[in-house]
Amino acid sequence: MDYLVIKENDLFLLSEPNGDITGNHSYGLGLYSKDTRFLSKLELTINGEKPILLSSDGSDNRISKVLLTNPHMEKNGELILWRESIQLERERFISEDTLYETIRLKNYFPKPVSFSIEVSFDADFSDMFIVRGFQTGKVGERTGQEFNENAFKIMYEGSDKIKRATRVSWDRQPGGIQEHGLITYVFDLEHGQEDSFTIMVEPLAGDEDKTNAVQPQKALQKLTSSYEEWKNASASISTDLLPLQKLVDRGMADLRVLMTDIGHGMFPVAGLPWFGVPFGRDSLIAALQMLAFNPEVAKGTLKTMASTQGTKVDPWRDEQPGKIMHEMRFGELANTDQIPFTPYYGTIDATPLYLILLTEYVKWTGDLKVAEELMDSVEKALKWIDEYGDRDGDLFVEYHQESSKGIANQGWKDSGDSIVHRNGDYAETPIALAEVQGYVYQAKTGIAEILEALGQPEKASDLRHQAQELKQKFEEEFWMEDKQFYAIALDQNKEQVGTVTSNPGHVLFSGMLEQNRADAVAEMLTSEKMFSGFGIRTMGEGEAGYNPMSYHDGSVWPHDNSMTLIGMSKLKQQSHAKTVMSGLIKAADHFEYERLPELFCGYPASIGKAVKYPVACSPQAWAAGTPLVFIQSILGLFPDSLNKKIDLSPNLLDEMNELLVSNISIGNGILSLSLRRSGETTECEIIENTTGFEVITAGIASPVKNK
Template identity: 35%
Template sequence: MKDLVSILDGNTFLVSDRRGDIEPSYDFPTGLFSFDTRFLSKWVLTLDGERLHALSVDDVESYRTKFFLAPGEPTHYLDAKASVIRSRAIVGSFEEELTVLNHLGAEVECTLRIEIGADFADLFEIKNSRQKRGRTTVTVAENELRLTYRREAFHREMVVSSTAPAQVDDTGMTFRIRIARNDSWSTRLHVSSVVFGARGEDIRATLPYGGSRSADAIRAEQQELIDRAPKLGCDCEPLAGAYRRSLNDLAALRYESIALGVRLIAAGLPWFMTLFGRDSIITSLQVLPFLPELVPPTILMLAGLQGHRVDDFRDEEPGKILHELRYGETAGFEEQPHSPYYGSADSTPLFIILLDEYERWTGDTALVRKLEPQVRAALQWIDTYGDLLGTGYLWYQTRNPETGLQNQCWKDSWDAISYADGQLPGFPRATCELQGYAYDAKVRAARLARTFWNDPEFADELERQAADLKRRFDRDFWIADREYYALALDADGRQVDALTSNIGHLLWSGIVDESRAGKVVEHLLGPRLFSGWGVRTLAADEGRYNPIGYHVGTVWPFDNSIIAWGLWRYGFREEAGLLCDTMLAASRYFDGRLPEAFAGYARDLTDYPVEYPTACSPQAWSTGTPLLLLRVMLGLEPQGEHLIIDPAVPPGMGRVELLDIPGRWGMVDALGRSRDPEDQPDDG
């Protein structure tokens, strides 16, 4: 991703190389995308037949980029007779201004060409190298190129126009230009991507932010959101930089839902620019203390799309919360089940957890009362469809073996759940963190039932169920001779004994018996799991360990933020601070933007965190990580109408001050300061 440049706004984003060029690729999604369709698959600029090379790239703002280019090989830069500036932006549509500068003392004639192509590939077709089944037609007009794709009722269109005269053909535009000495020439290219609905309407035009907007309007909207967030003052530059970058990325990752026409936070660029149950919920938990107004649209969207039937193709069941929602061709023709897809076992209990946490922060009792039926349905799902084997645990097994996800926990790659020796268990599987989420969901739902639904008997029953689950969990998941909780139970009730970061989520949920917590923490911060930059997803001596394996050895920032929150919950403040400190130290190497994941190499081996090759960046729950770490360091916890502030700032971090923290209490300020060794009193 470091060699790629991206811009995004709303439902549209573009990924190119550092020259600004886009070339057809099924290895990684470069192109112009909107609503899960790639509109531009080729966008290559040449000057007199030569490709250009980047001198510099200005990509400070999320929605626009400027490339400074010169023709020829890098060794020829000093002899360049001309240079090119590409200024581009996503402003509803995609616009690019091309400027050619003549550096000679005489008039020059040159030929500028932009090669243009649109494959209209669905994101799943890019991932799986599938070929298109519809038909693309090309129409050439004066200074305009139109490409149209149809497959039955599925209709997408891209129109490219130029403000300067151009020779237009089926594959691009050519400009024969004459530039006076020390002068320049320019044109503005406009690319509109049209998403047609079932009745032939332009879907984007129906959305509040869907049309073309000025760069000033985008900047103002993003800045307005950033200005609403609490103000951070601190002595730690990595923390300050990561906080600024997180707020900027959160503002950029918002997109508009077709279903409700509201702004939601997309899960991550480039693969996940849509609503994800699990990712969206965890991101909402991370940002809740800072921008609580971002949370209700996600809760309402998930509640509105809650499962109501048994649908094997979509893994849908009554009461279940969705996993992923897509708008592309493969979802529309049911070649993929993502319209929406329900293949996650954790989004349902996490939905309950988020609603309760949201009320605790905001006091929005109306939403809790409104969604009582959805919460009851989610609890019913946990106890029925979720308990596949009738053992009182939460299990998963896809109903759709052809296109459904095998693993339906957050580590959802095919090899993520394994025994210590590397073998894979059969299905169904009951991973440990699912039981923690279910426990926490029942405890929280009991509070909602007793406080808001006037149903104390139901609250008592939920608390009995939670206590029983905690007792059985400790009995069945604890590996006595290794002193940690198993990753999962297999279908025969045997422990899947790999040591993983999942045990940190157990601390966050509260399902860990107090007598076990110390051992769990020892494992989390011991050399097998802790790399020095964070907790690995899988311990370094396990059979499937791979430091650059997606879920089998990498370090995930969001995972570590949840673990830090769990350490804080059980009183391990120093250990939580260590994770906060190492995550923020890692963020320095990514310009403040923590990626989806980075390699699990030991810190003393690489001296810097190595990015996972195809990590999403920005990714929502990585973007939310610095915010949750800040909450942990300042010890922020709502209690009734008050916000408890109990800071434990890591050594060396100095002053951390957060002003205007919003909530049911109004606005509150929090201040913490690290206690460094030189600050300790002299006992002598």
């Protein structure tokens, strides 16, 4: 990556690899909170010159570290500072809504040296949409600044009448403070001597006016403790397949840094740097991926989505009653209605995904209390599906953009060229997507189970009947006999958009497909046309719209693969699932920090490497969640807390021989188990089972051992 990023709750920092925030970077560097850039400049110099970058490490999501040294400095033939004499280390983290940066200096020159360190800073308070170049509009203005020996404060009043400010303070008094935002320290260091200072940057909004940031050591201790709590509350794995171990560890670390709480519990924001906000489908899918590791995240995600559920018909926001939001923004452009994101509802899939997450959460936890608490929201979501989602009463849920500043394609493939006919023409809305019909089927059958458990059998029966009608209609309208595959969509004329894509793979998880057609879907998705060797492509090679460099028309998205994987695992299509998982594990070796990116190009693996997509978010929630789905799929683990049983069909990847999974929360208990290859068989040992549920196994040659 050509940037460093750290985040904690709502505050994140995006900087150059050398730690600076400059104005000439494509990503719009800065310190951001609530879609506002509170720091637009942060530059470090030594004797007025930019230091030389030695190393830059963003692998630890809590702390980023940068190692620098000085260039050679002479003036009129007189030595000022010999090259590489001073080691400069920048270490920063975010805690207590404050950025902390410590600069440490060490003298490696054999004699005493004197030098100055300058830190310059500024704040432009730009809205995120302006920084990204997506929007212009009426904005506020700087209203002044204050400074003394302890701090420097820059003030701003937005067009939304919210007063914002940035306070920069320090733990030792600088030698000089200048009104344009520059502090200077002078150091006299003996050979081998070290020294340091820390600056603190606090974003302030409204009437907020902190007096001082928390002491750095206490703030770091609190941050470290929260990471320990996260680790202890989550399931863990140990495997002899090191690349998989690294992927899972990285995925859990990335998901932790993406956690945010806006008042309803922890949930994952979509990704950094641009989507550190509540995001309907992304947050819901990431929480779904995490169920085997930390189901509490699903609860926070569900309650957050319910809190912003649509209440009225508002074309500006593509809002209707009962609809689950797409994306929520907090900057002044959103607050002044210059963009429709408070929140924006232009998504066709978030509403059924919300219902799916609830049903899966209940299956994992048995927590009917949350289901009862959200039942009013559930009924509104079901009503939205039938009344607003199905615009013409043909049983299919379809989308159409109403907002002038909204999104045209409102499925997960939301770029303008993503729904394309086989002749190259773009489909016109209203559009009914294949995977959305699967989501609706799964939502209705899942909610039916919950309603039965809550003593409402008639409502449950109605939902099952509706789901069955949808299943029959889907087979009639979406199946392409000549391709032995499903169309990606129906267009405004109810004609098939017949391009071969990954979308039907999501339907495998729904339970809507007959076995022979589910097998045909799996065969196509792992064929040379669709499978690159590193993952399932979004569009098949040879299709009119295919482009391996595109965003949605031939690229590989890990989360897209994960949605297919969980279905393959549920249907016991284990050889296909293993092919996909092995490909993605190999792909990860070509990216930084043992991390699957948001997406990568769809070139075949025969070229020798997975090709980076130029502007992928990293870290990104549903990419981080994908390795967690690998573990669930390897285990074939599908609990059913309502019926007090756990289905297990383990199948180790060919590259691995051992897997230990500990502390899986199911019902009110814990399941821990190990898999070990023994010759041609897999032995499964239940190490701990405090759930009280029956474990039903399939697909292993040897019986399950209970320790």
